[in-house]
Amino acid sequence: MTPVSRLNTVRLKEVLALIDAQNQQDPNQEQADGQTWPKEYLYGLRMTEQQAEFVPDASELLQIACRAQHIKRWSIARASYPMDRAGYQRWRKDLGAFHGDLTAELMAKVGYNEAEQADIKDLLLKKQLKRNPEVQALEDVICLVFMRYYLADFATRHTQEKLIGIIQKTWGKMSLEGQAAALQLKLSEEVSELVGKALA
Structure with missing residues (x-):
């Protein structure tokens, strides 16, 4: 770029x-x-x-x-x-x-x-994800928005097993800074529990 x-x-x-x-x-x-x-x-x-x-x-x-x-x-x-x-x-x-x-x-x-x-x-x-800082920052923001606003809705439509897989894949796309920011998000008790299980 x-x-x-x-x-x-x-x-x-x-x-x-x-x-x-x-x-x-x-x-x-x-x-x-x-x-x-x-x-x-x-x-x-x-x-x-x-x-x-x-x-x-x-x-x-x-x-x-x-x-x-x-x-x-x-x-x-x-x-x-x-x-x-x-x-x-x-x-x-x-x-x-x-x-x-x-x-x-x-x-x-x-x-x-x-x-x-x-x-x-x-x-x-998303070319050069994990290698280009701008692309990685965009991906981090996408993942944070998903977890903050949309994960709870996903939780009503999918099995716990699938949700845990989705969270793990999302987590894997994020930088360490993105992951740290995700842990600071104010999530519902149900979603927080799911995230905890996915990261255990």
């Missing part, structure tokens, strides 16, 4: 607004904080909130990647792929490419150059 550019708050605000405008079109709704939200718009806000806590000095590109992690995710349905592991992996790969291409298009509209657009694609495809 190219060297991280200096923070340009004007174009950053512009591209985040463009990402939000895409995600506000989500037909899927979620309840939170006493109101109804477009699902992926809420997810993007949660990603930014978690990023600000975990990586307060994040680069411009990392901030964009966090907000765009699920941009228009509903456009490529999981059900359109075979319902097996290979189908799931292909769906995730295609989603990453789609998110990267769309985000790069929005970045181009507000003045980001081709190198920066290429870098956002690499970030959203």
